[in-house]
Amino acid sequence: MAVKSDVVSQLEWRYATKKFDSTKKIDKETWNQIEEGLRLTPSSFGLQPWKFVVVTDQKTKEELVSVSMNQSQPADCSHLVVICRVEKLDKEYVEHYIDAIANTRGVTQDSLAGFRDMMVNFLAKKDAEQLQAWASAQCYIALGTLMSTASALHIDNCPMEGFAKNEYDRILKLEERGLRSVVLCALGFRAEDDKYAQAKKVRFPADEVIIHV
Numbered sequence: 001m002a003v004k005s006d007v008v009s010q011l012e013w014r015y016a017t018k019k020f021d022s023t024k025k026i027d028k029e030t031w032n033q034i035e036e037g038l039r040l041t042p043s044s045f046g047l048q049p050w051k052f053v054v055v056t057d058q059k060t061k062e063e064l065v066s067v068s069m070n071q072s073q074p075a076d077c078s079h080l081v082v083i084c085r086v087e088k089l090d091k092e093y094v095e096h097y098i099d100a101i102a103n104t105r106g107v108t109q110d111s112l113a114g115f116r117d118m119m120v121n122f123l124a125k126k127d128a129e130q131l132q133a134w135a136s137a138q139c140y141i142a143l144g145t146l147m148s149t150a151s152a153l154h155i156d157n158c159p160m161e162g163f164a165k166n167e168y169d170r171i172l173k174l175e176e177r178g179l180r181s182v183v184l185c186a187l188g189f190r191a192e193d194d195k196y197a198q199a200k201k202v203r204f205p206a207d208e209v210i211i212h213v
């Protein structure tokens with residue numbers, strides 16, 4: 001029997017919010033659930049090659065507008081999440097993950113040697129550009145999880161690629177943390193007069209985009 005869920009209505013409710021009500025802030029309890037949703041995002045091998053920078057400092061949010069194609073969402077949203085990829089994905093990073101598996105599941109490091117070597121080789125075979133593309137692809141999975149989690153909690157959201165990555169990296173001192181910005185998500189509450197909230201969703205019909213074999 002199919003499980004009943006509100007998921008489709010939540011996805012219909014959400015839209016890329018252009019105008020946030022800057023007076024409304026996401027409460028702590030709700031925000032904690034959103035963060036937990038982000039943390040639980042799956043990734044290839046489970047390697048989690050990301051960090052999520054949550055910007056709530058109003059001065060910083062305002063500074064980010066001019067390097068976001070003058071879009072107002074960074075300033076007016078409640079929380080701005082900058083989804084970042086980890087720059088250095090090497091043997092040490094894999095070891096860190098192997099430690100986490102061993103500790104969490106109570107298994108020996110030795111039993112994970114094959115898995116570790118496979119991941120180390122997978123990463124070592126890639127050049128810098130390929131590694132960047134792979135890590136960025138993982139970050140977009142986090143973006144999807146973030147939007148779905150937020151929408152399930154009736155928190156408005158706007159995914160954003162329209163920003164200067166180098167400027168974000170500089171302003172948020174991301175390079176110093178070994179990170180590079182990939183994509184953003186502004187979260188909060190839609191302004192009453194955001195006309196995009198009324199716009200009908202434009203999606204190709206199911207028989208055009210879904211192929212059953």
Ligand SMILES: Cc1cc2nc3c(=O)[nH]c(=O)nc-3n(C[C@H](O)[C@H](O)[C@H](O)COP(=O)(O)O)c2cc1C
Binds near residue numbers: 016159
């Ligand atoms: C990766 C990504 C980047 C986007 N970048 C921006 C952006 O910079 N500014 C913006 O207003 N909307 C942005 N959007 C929103 C899309 O335009 C919007 O999701 C799409 O038109 C579908 O509309 P809907 O989300 O309202 O259903 C982006 C969406 C995605 C998925």
